[in-house]
Amino acid sequence: MSAPTTPRTSPAADRELLADFAAMSAFGATPAGGVERQAATADDAATRAWLAEWLTDRGFTVVHDRIGNMFGLLELSPGAPYVLAGSHLDSQPRGGRFDGAYGVLAAAHAADRLRRHYAQTGTTPRCNVAVVNWFNEEGSRFKPSMMGSAVFVGELPLDTALATTDAAGVSVAEALDDIGARGETDVFGPERRVAAYAEIHIEQGRELDKSGTTLGLVDRTWAANKYEIAVVGSQGHTGATAIADRQDALYGAALIVVALRELAERFGEELHTSCGQLTVYPNSPVVVAREVRMHLDLRSPSDELLAEADDALRARFAEIELQADVAIERRFAHTWRGHVYQAEGVELARAVAEDLGVSSMIVRTRAGHDSTNMKDLVPTVMLFVPSVEGISHAEAEFTADEDLCTGVDVLTETLARMLDGALTPEPRS
Known part of the structure; x- marks a missing residue:
């Protein structure tokens, strides 16, 4: 000393x-x-x-x-x-x-x-x-x-x-x-x-x-990967539009939120994921959402694990696009390596x-x-x-x-x- x-x-x-x-x-x-x-x-x-x-x-x-x-x-x-x-x-x-x-x-x-x-x-x-x-x-x-x-x-x-x-x-x-x-x-x-x-x-x-x-x-x-994405569907009537005909952006967004949590559970404490912000358009109680903008966050002490999780999330995006009949667009990325x-x-x-x-x-x-x-x-x-x-x-x-x-x-x-x-x-x- x-x-x-x-x-x-x-x-x-x-x-x-x-x-x-x-x-x-x-x-x-x-x-x-x-x-x-x-x-x-x-x-x-x-x-x-x-x-x-x-x-x-x-x-x-x-x-x-x-x-x-x-x-x-x-x-x-x-x-x-x-x-x-x-x-x-x-x-x-x-x-x-x-x-x-x-x-x-x-x-x-x-x-x-x-x-x-x-x-x-x-x-x-x-x-x-x-x-x-x-x-x-x-x-x-x-x-x-x-x-x-x-x-x-x-x-x-x-x-x-x-x-x-x-x-x-x-x-x-x-x-x-x-x-x-x-x-x-x-x-x-x-x-x-x-x-x-x-x-x-x-x-x-x-x-x-x-x-x-x-x-x-x-x-x-x-390390961290942060994304702003848009889930794009088609606006419709919540009562009159048949479920099979809906391109519900909010449904697609909900599937992404669940996918993020499932990723965290899959990789354990070495991966943190979140959806910290979600904005719905037009955000009316009787309108099927046409678009949802989301801010996603993936973090890990391992650059390699983060890249693996990122690939898995992109693959899930493709599945969600088909499942919800929506398009998922990445608008912005802010990343840094460990x-x-x-x-x-x-x-x-x-x-x-x-x-x-x-x-x-x-x-x-x-x-x-x-x-x-x-x-x-x-x-x-x-x-x-x-x-x-x-x-x-x-x-x-x-x-x-x-x-x-x-x-x-x-x-x-x-x-x-x-x-x-x-x-x-x-x-x-």
Whole structure:
């Protein structure tokens, strides 16, 4: 074990963190204790404004890039690259108050603690630090998910993202302009470079909670295939149209939902499947549906198993087309392969946890996170704190105060070592 670079937190700092978390959670609060602030809505804008004021009051410079990613820049070493830390403020409909938002606030508090530490000690780190709130990580209003970080790393064209519309036909560009969150330039580039990235998040699973472990060290991601499909039939009268003559799109969609569950049962815990969204047209009680649009989700730790399941689902699609007399059209796909996080980042986090006396274990992330994109660009550290009973994307989502505070302690020390070049030993100015 080695001595921490930064002093441990104080009870006052913990109280400040929890008070700020409560204040932030009031934006878009739901009666059952969750939040609803989908990307670029009024409640998302209000949360962004609160965070911007918090950062500005502490000496950070707040800027937005062209896809609405929000950065709080703290220049500690002029000309040096930046270590980014953060997550996202947007939520699912009637979602939990911890998902994403905790990671942004934790990064803000960790960066501010480092600001105070360097000011008090008169030391200068090798890198600067920036807090980031990624745009539209959830993908509930605009698809795909992780949109802001995907544009940032070059995996999704900016123009494609800006032209994406929500269910009401509002484009990302229009929504960002409505809340004043679309910047005119890229914040990072040749003149201001990124050296590394760190993110802390609730686990959204039960491994930490079941084992009584405080910190998860994420070493790899599950692969995922996400599809938007359309089941196309023919509109008819629910009473007058003979069953044999119906081209019922909703019947075809129902068979797909069942097929997804049967796939999951066939492959066991190594495959997760779902239909997370289903829109019926014309959605009238006396009309046979002419079209159903669906969002399908397949995830697995194995790229090979995911491909096998995908092939099986396509074969079932062909059978369903005949069985229901419908056409199944794939409209959009968002996929990523399973990947590992840099081993040196996992080891850095493990060493920090050991030095701080925090229990830790290796975990895989089944969910997608902005770090999933960032790890393909720069050395990345991904940390988890426990989710009670693994509940997430729901108002009952919960993480204990002690775990929230410990997570910020670990992130602060991890960032301190990253700013001193732990993952980028020779940052160039």
